[in-house]
Amino acid sequence: MHLHRYEKIWLSFGILSLILFLTIIGINAFGQNHTPAGGMMTIDPKKVDQTPPFDHPGVVKLDDNRYQVAIVGMAFGYKPSQIRVPAGKEIIFKVTSADVTHSFTIIHTKVNMMAVPGQINTKSYTFQKPGKYLILCNEYCGSGHQFMQTEIEVYQ
Ligand code: CUA
Structure with a gap:
């Protein structure tokens, strides 16, 4: 042809x-x-309490060196209300919100994450010093915003 x-x-x-x-x-x-830097993933904000790992918020040991902490922010607090993790291990925080945008900010650390409905934000952090660390919400989220806080206990 x-x-x-x-x-x-x-x-x-x-x-x-x-x-x-x-x-x-x-x-x-x-x-x-x-997946953008920081590990943003999506979630159905209406099904937070049915979606792993947020169906069981809290600390899970992944292996000898890594722990995962699933946290749900909501007006005006965090689930779980008590968090205990070991010092010197990699802690992988996974954060979402059940209602409006909050933040998950651990004072005196580099952990300062947005807790956004429909998103899973991930941040890895290793606490060097044991002790109690204050967790605050830095995003204005309503009338109880200034009371939205909890504590994380880092043990040796
Ligand atoms: Cu939650 Cu401010």
Whole structure:
């Protein structure tokens, strides 16, 4: 089969357009699955209490060096109300909200996370010193905002 020169050009153009199109689709598909830095994932905010790990908020030992803490922020407190973790181990905090946007801020640490309905935010932290650390909500969330706090106990 012999193609006319212009047919070849148009065919090439068509193939290039198709490649470009597929590339854009591919980038978008990748973009939607991409997890941004900080490990943001989504959750149905109405089903927080049925969605792992928030169906059992609290501390879970993952292995000898890592612990996971699932925390639900809500007006005006945190679930669980008591958190105890060991010093010198990696603590992976997973935070969401059951109602409006709060924060999960551990004073004197680098842990300062938003607790957002529909999102799971993750932050890893290792406490070097045992003791009690204050956890505060830094996002205005309503009339009880200034009372929204709890404590985390870090043991040796
Ligand atoms: Cu919760 Cu401010």
